[in-house]
Amino acid sequence: MFHFRKPKQPEIEAEAAQAPEAPEAEPEAEQSVDHSAVEVPRVESSVEPAVVEPAPARPSVDVAGPPAPAADETPGDLAEGLQKTRGGFMSRLRGLLKSGPAVADWDSVEELLIGGDVGGALAAEVVERARARKDAPTAEAAVREELAALLIPSDPRWRPARATADQPAVLLMVGVNGTGKTTTIGKLAHRYRAEGSSVLLAAADTFRAAAIDQLRIWSDRSGCQFVAHAPGADPAAVVYDAIDAAVARHVDIVIADTAGRLHTKSNLMDELAKMRRVIDRRLPGAAPEVLFVLDATTGQNGLAQARVFHETVGLTGIVLTKLDSTAKGGIVFAIEDTLHVPVRFVGVGEKLGDLIPFDPAAFVSALFA
Ligand SMILES: Nc1nc2c(ncn2[C@@H]2O[C@H](COP(=O)(O)OP(=O)(O)O)[C@@H](O)[C@H]2O)c(=O)[nH]1
Ligand SMILES: [Mg+2]
Numbered sequence: 001m002f003h004f005r006k007p008k009q010p011e012i013e014a015e016a017a018q019a020p021e022a023p024e025a026e027p028e029a030e031q032s033v034d035h036s037a038v039e040v041p042r043v044e045s046s047v048e049p050a051v052v053e054p055a056p057a058r059p060s061v062d063v064a065g066p067p068a069p070a071a072d073e074t075p076g077d078l079a080e081g082l083q084k085t086r087g088g089f090m091s092r093l094r095g096l097l098k099s100g101p102a103v104a105d106w107d108s109v110e111e112l113l114i115g116g117d118v119g120g121a122l123a124a125e126v127v128e129r130a131r132a133r134k135d136a137p138t139a140e141a142a143v144r145e146e147l148a149a150l151l152i153p154s155d156p157r158w159r160p161a162r163a164t165a166d167q168p169a170v171l172l173m174v175g176v177n178g179t180g181k182t183t184t185i186g187k188l189a190h191r192y193r194a195e196g197s198s199v200l201l202a203a204a205d206t207f208r209a210a211a212i213d214q215l216r217i218w219s220d221r222s223g224c225q226f227v228a229h230a231p232g233a234d235p236a237a238v239v240y241d242a243i244d245a246a247v248a249r250h251v252d253i254v255i256a257d258t259a260g261r262l263h264t265k266s267n268l269m270d271e272l273a274k275m276r277r278v279i280d281r282r283l284p285g286a287a288p289e290v291l292f293v294l295d296a297t298t299g300q301n302g303l304a305q306a307r308v309f310h311e312t313v314g315l316t317g318i319v320l321t322k323l324d325s326t327a328k329g330g331i332v333f334a335i336e337d338t339l340h341v342p343v344r345f346v347g348v349g350e351k352l353g354d355l356i357p358f359d360p361a362a363f364v365s366a367l368f369a
Contacts, residue, residue, distance in 0.1 A: 073190065073352040079366045081324045081348025081356065088327025089116030090367050097140035106131055109143065116330035117299045122337050126150070144368050150333045151360035154342040158357065159192070160253055163286040168200070168246040168254045170279055170286060172239075174272060174313060175293035176305055177260025180321035180347055182211065184293055185255050186218030187347070187355035193222045197252040202242030203228035204235035204275060205259040215257050225251060235259070236274045243282045263308035276313045291344065293319045294335060297326045303338045310339055321347030324354070332363065 079086070093112045096105060106127050113123035126146045136142035160169035171188070173181045185201060192199050201219045205211040209231040219226040227242040239256050246254045258275065261268035279288045292315045294302045309315060318339070323329055323346050332343060343358040 076348045076351070076354040076356050078346075078348065078356050078362060079369065081346070081354070082329055082363075082366050084324065084327040085116070085329030086367060086369075089113075089330065093143070094140065094368060097138070097143055109139075113330060115328070117326075117328035117334060118330035119300060119303075119334040119337075122150070122334055140368070144364060147333060147367075148360065148364045150337055151363070152336050152340065152342040154344060154358050154360060156357035156359040156362075158344055159195075160289045162252070163283065166247065166250075167283050167286050168243065168251050170243065170283065170288035171253065171255045172258065172275060172279065172288055172290045172313070173256065173293055173319075174258050174290060174309055174315075175260060176262060176295075179260065179293045179295040179298075180319070181205075181260065181293045182214050182218065182257050183350065184291075184319050184321060184345070184347060184355060185215065185257050186221065187352055188255060188345075189218060189222040189224050190352045191355065192253050193224065198225070198250070199253045199255065200225040200227060200242055200246045200249075200251045202238050202254055202256040204238040204242075204256045206231055206233045206235050206238060207259040211257070211259065225249065235271060236278045239275045240278050240282060243279065263305040269308065269312045272309075272313050287316075289316045290314060291317045291319050292339075292341070293321060294331075296320050296323045296329060296331050299326075299328055299331055300334065302331065303334060306335060306339055310341065315339060315341050317342055317344040319343070319345045319347065319355075320358075324348040329367070 089112050093109065093116070096108055096112065109130075110123045110127045113126060114120055118126065126143065130136075130139065130142040130146045133142040133145070136145060160171050162169045173185055175181050182205070189199050189201060199222070201215055201224045203212040203215045203226070205215070206229060212228050212231060216226055216228065218224075225245065227238060227245055229238050229241070235258060242254050242256060245251070256275070258272065259268075261272065263269065276288070276290065279286065290313050292306055292309050294306060296302075306315070306318075318335055318341055320332060320335065320343055323332075332346075335341075336343060345355050346358055346363075348354045348356060
């Protein structure tokens with residue numbers, strides 16, 4: 001049997017000299033949203049930044065206590081989260097389609113879909129197919145059904161599964177900077193802890209100490225186990241140690257945070273591929289879940305990023321964050337059509353409960369309600 005060599009322990013003294021290239025050192029030319037603010041070490045506003053301990057010099061496994069009750073965990077509401085989208089392009093679309101079966105202005109329908117981030121080619125296809133439908137009672141029903149047909153079936157009860165009883169389920173969270181990876185991990189950790197699972201968070205975003213601290217806080221809040229190395233350490237080593245700890249402790253779910261990276265930086269994409277290989281070697285046949293966290297406000301620009309991430313690490317799911325902050329929620333259709341990978345969750349706010357399991361039918365209903 002092949003044994004993957006255990007990586008060397010990180011040395012904190014060499015931290016500055018060995019720090020990897022800044023994952024986000026270059027401006028994101030393709031991003032329509034300025035994520036530069038996320039470069040600043042930042043902690044969630046609802047937690048106490050003062051109590052953050054420095055990241056440990058040596059790999060550590062901390063076992064935290066039971067989940068702390070949080071005041072802001074009320075389940076988010078999809079219709080409310082989609083308020084901007086429903087009031088934005090969808091409201092105009094619904095108005096246009098209300099005119100009955102004989103919609104004359106299909107060009108405007110197409111334009112509205114494009115404006116809502118569905119994408120040019122896909123919008124044209126939807127309109128063409130909706131127009132050709134003879135079975136739909138109204139134009140609205142035709143468009144609604146064509147949009148619904150684009151979505152990949154996804155059970156809202158989906159959760160990461162163990163491949164075997166002695167292996168943890170592994171979730172690797174990837175994406176560009178500031179999309180909501182760490183926040184989503186906090187929300188997921190809370191969800192799975194509330195469901196009674198043991199969860200271990202792996203701080204494989206080692207680029208900034210603040211990133212490790214941010215994850216540690218989420219870990220403490222939800223009563224997760226936590227594995228971190230010193231800032232600047234090899235993220236694959238963190239993943240390796242996290243899996244080791246999880247196997248030894250029979251942990252149900254490991255969630256690994258990663259540094260935001262631009263899809264155009266091949267060395268950083270290679271680093272991600274290495275993390276993926278470590279998981280595959282340490283847990284043969286485990287088929288980790290690789291969730292791409294996409295900021296809905298980046299719109300069509302996010303699709304090119306997603307493609308490269310998919311080629312590099314093989315995405316198995318999408319988390320679409322900040323749907324509450326965009327009037328163009330049509331990106332959901334575009335991303336699934338681009339990747340053929342299901343959206344698993346949508347983020348509709350910054351609170352713990354603001355991560356909603358994705359239900360395609362409910363999503364389309366909310367858009368047209
Ligand atoms: N409005 C809104 N903000 C979000 C959502 N998800 C994350 N955020 C915010 O996005 C910012 C970046 O999140 P973070 O998790 O640090 O991103 P990361 O760099 O990908 O780890 C933070 O201010 C989060 O509170 C969401 O669904 N809605
Ligand atoms: Mg982060």
